[in-house]
Amino acid sequence: MNAMVKPELICPAGTPAALRSAVDAGADAVYCGYQNATNARNFVGLNFTPEEMEKSIRYAHDGGTKVLITLNTFPPAGKVELWKEMVDLSARLGADACIVADIAVAAYIRDNYPDLRIHLSVQAAASSPEAIEYYVREFGVKRVVLPRIMTISEIKGLVQEIPCEVETFIFGNHGLMVEGRCSLTNYVTGQSTNMDGACSPAACVKYERAADGSMSTILGDYMIDRFGPEETAGYPTICKGRYKCDARDGGYYAFEEPISLNASTMLPDLISAGVHAFKIEGRQRSRAYVKKVVAAFREAVDSIMAGQEPKLADLVALTEGQKQTEGALKTKKWR
């Protein structure tokens, strides 16, 4: 049997301060993006200017941490220029890899920067050996970020079949949709998660308080949830909305509940499955979140690799709706 590979801890950063927190807390790599539509977390007030990215890459490299740049949206047909410019910039700044979803962006990197690693974004939704082999063969993809729909045994089987590294999510916001294909937010806000990079942009979100202490979440013209005074809340996304429908009494989480992925108890199994990298979601979160979550997983991974029982920090306070799940990693019937 092969020796256990120590997985890299891939950590989120929405600001330079968050990046520094991740580096200081022991991230092996940080992923982050620019302030434009090339970035699937294209939220106002977040992300990096070219100057900030340059300084941040220097800081990360000085700390022995890699920087992976998210160019993980899909350019509209015939409008690839911005994505190409961001590839050029990333290569010039010394990024360690670009995380891409679109084949035009991957082809541009392959043709112009053969030494720049391509990581296939979760947004490409590649989960079969055939799909992944295609990306490896045609574009030289070095790592695939798996969609959050696979069990550990499926991941293990896949790792043995494909000629590239595998990265899985272990913590954070949990989207059940076929990743990279969800159009719910376009329907309501007119902006595309997959092309503009913003699901439920804050400008379209309103919270309304009632006198009894309940709170309604309004997205665009639609009320998508109402939380009682003592109920925990979730993100204002359509997929986490609670709706009335004929088949159920009361409000019903028709797509999924406000809940976060937390795979901390499954890390040993994921390591034995041969996963090369563990990803923490949360580029929209604060540096306090980054510091706490990265430190907790750093300690857990190091303990497991040293043959010790990991101390699993209680991270539930940081989860959406203060609820957590092991998601599809444990069972396909996780809901």
Added chain:
Amino acid sequence: MTPDPQSSRLSGGPGGFPFAPPLPLFLLNPILRRIVHRIAVQNPDMFDRLGPHRHAYFLIDPVDIPFMLYLRPDPEALDFRAVGRRNPPPHAARISGKFLDLLTLMDTEQDGDALFFSRDLIVTGDTEAVVCLRNALDDVDDPIAESVADMFGPPGRAALNALRRAAENAQKRKGAKT
């Protein structure tokens, strides 16, 4: 109009306002002005994250103290002052929470989303403006709470440490309840 953001989670403790300073607001305001100017000088880049929202007025409402804070984070026309609760001035957005929770946010020890999920932080009005303010404050080099404490030397730092301990204890009590 949106009603005052009070919920059972966010009402002041018994006996009203546990952090009530005995200061009249006119004495407080020159200090607040000094604080905000110092922070602005120390962190000139933070305003970039605010974009057009730098011109917005934010009402920061620590629900367990008897006054609110009124902030316009515009480097050209900075404004930060205490205002009474009776007639809140016009504002683009209001951020309400317990004083210690708001302090830990400023200390970059608390995650704003987590406080929002637990309903300990209430946001009304222009959500985008609030998100930009949150990101701007989160990206400063030294936590704002620390910079403010430093302005007052050893007594300031001692006060911050005492408040941090109080916040930690409140956090533990909350954890024990859930």
